[in-house]
Amino acid sequence: MRTVNVADITRNIKEMCIEANHFLTEDMKAALEKAAKEEKAPLGRQILEQLQDNLRIAGEDMIPICQDTGMAVIFLEIGQDVHLEGGSLEEAIHEGVRQGYVDGYLRKSVVRDPLDRVNTQDNTPAIIHYEIRTGSEVKITLAPKGFGSENMSRVFMLKPADGVEGVKSAVLTAVKDAGPNACPPMVVGVGIGGTFEKCALMAKHALTRPVNERSQIPYVRDLEEELLRKINCSGIGPGGLGGTTTALAVNIETYPTHIAGLPVAVNICCHVNRHAVRIL
Amino acid sequence: MEMNKYVNVPLDDEAAKELRAGDYVFLTGTIYTARDAAHKRMYEALSEGSNLPVSMENNVIYYMGPSPAREGRPIGSAGPTTASRMDKYAPSLLDLGLKGMIGKGKRSQEVKDAIVRNGAVYFAAVGGAGALLSKSILSSEVVAYDDLGTEAIRRLEVKNFPVIVVIDSEGNDLYMTAIEAYREEEA
Numbered sequence: 001m002r003t004v005n006v007a008d009i010t011r012n013i014k015e016m017c018i019e020a021n022h023f024l025t026e027d028m029k030a031a032l033e034k035a036a037k038e039e040k041a042p043l044g045r046q047i048l049e050q051l052q053d054n055l056r057i058a059g060e061d062m063i064p065i066c067q068d069t070g071m072a073v074i075f076l077e078i079g080q081d082v083h084l085e086g087g088s089l090e091e092a093i094h095e096g097v098r099q100g101y102v103d104g105y106l107r108k109s110v111v112r113d114p115l116d117r118v119n120t121q122d123n124t125p126a127i128i129h130y131e132i133r134t135g136s137e138v139k140i141t142l143a144p145k146g147f148g149s150e151n152m153s154r155v156f157m158l159k160p161a162d163g164v165e166g167v168k169s170a171v172l173t174a175v176k177d178a179g180p181n182a183c184p185p186m187v188v189g190v191g192i193g194g195t196f197e198k199c200a201l202m203a204k205h206a207l208t209r210p211v212n213e214r215s216q217i218p219y220v221r222d223l224e225e226e227l228l229r230k231i232n233c234s235g236i237g238p239g240g241l242g243g244t245t246t247a248l249a250v251n252i253e254t255y256p257t258h259i260a261g262l263p264v265a266v267n268i269c270c271h272v273n274r275h276a277v278r279i280l
Numbered sequence: 281m282e283m284n285k286y287v288n289v290p291l292d293d294e295a296a297k298e299l300r301a302g303d304y305v306f307l308t309g310t311i312y313t314a315r316d317a318a319h320k321r322m323y324e325a326l327s328e329g330s331n332l333p334v335s336m337e338n339n340v341i342y343y344m345g346p347s348p349a350r351e352g353r354p355i356g357s358a359g360p361t362t363a364s365r366m367d368k369y370a371p372s373l374l375d376l377g378l379k380g381m382i383g384k385g386k387r388s389q390e391v392k393d394a395i396v397r398n399g400a401v402y403f404a405a406v407g408g409a410g411a412l413l414s415k416s417i418l419s420s421e422v423v424a425y426d427d428l429g430t431e432a433i434r435r436l437e438v439k440n441f442p443v444i445v446v447i448d449s450e451g452n453d454l455y456m457t458a459i460e461a462y463r464e465e466e467a
Contacts, residue, residue: 040462041461041462043304043444043458044462050406050409050412051406051408053409053412054406054408054409054410055411057415058357058411063347063350063410063411064356064410065357065410066407066408066409067345067346067347067356067357067358067359068359068361068410069347105347105348105349105350105356106348107347107348107356107357107430108429109345109430119428119429121429146408148362148384148385148407151362179459180384180385180386180404180407181362181385183384183407183408233464234459234463235460235461235463237462239384239404239406239407239444240385240404240455240458241404241444241455242454242457242459242460242462243462244462270407270408
């Protein structure tokens, strides 16, 4: 049995909130650089070059990459041989987000109730997904999610007869409807299978996979590549102002499902596809 | 034809009419921020017959809620938010003289009609470039609805703030035309 103090989780989450909002991961930076070289539209290239300048300024001057510093989504994978001490884990997570957003000059974008809409002033609560694993590690994945693209995300409860063509059509529909609203070039997270909520969770989790890593499952990898080609033929382009770079990657996760169903979720992320990962 | 233009804000009728969808424009002068919550309050004020906290006449509203400024800086990250959430409120403000809006994303037909009716312009700033855009903002001051935090109305002084004309005063929409130019059948 390994002991982890929840204060360590607070401290790490605070640092990760600040890190993720000022620095993209290397795979995202490389994908944006490649896109700027390959984009065919002159205005599209200009926008992609501005995004590179934006990343440089964000890191050098510690200004968040985007003013929408998101709602903090946290995947916490806890080894079953870990004993957590020092207080409530849940409160420790929220405290990390609170400290990160208040001390890190990040925007407070969370309201306490979806209808009365009073700002909580510290960006809490976070959205937390717990998973219990074997082993004695605690893995924290933090993904601040902006809502320009979140608002354009969709769940489709397809019929088994719709098959793979139905899945493609669902993804392309979501991307085309999102268009300029989702700040393209986008990263498209897709969940196929499971239940209504499981497919949405897979779509969200898929966004945390490096954009240069394809699925291990051959048919899923092919589907990722085909969908990316099709999306980039849509003409939407950087900023939705026309071009050949509409998405940087399509990341798909799958799960067994019911004989009567084919759930598909499409979670769209903008080019500021932020996440930080730490293992304690 | 697409052109680089340098334009002063507030925006007068003639300057607005000369702008064309696709123009790359650098704005210099005074603009105001307002997003969801501030629009809702302004709309409610108008419904009750009250005055707005800022005049719309020839002004430009930037749909933006900044991140907090670090010490010694005018503002934090400051990029555009999705404009369609303001579609319900924008026609009333355009009819009161609002001359320009800066945001990102598509607008409704009602907003397009109000743009044409009033000779106004809808600009896009590059979404997700908030650090870069903040460099064109010289000062920021909350002028109304302070309690809304990031959603308060702010007066911004901007210098060569980069935007692209998406919908011009004749109703041309760059989002519709530009996409067609690069759409292709997948091989």
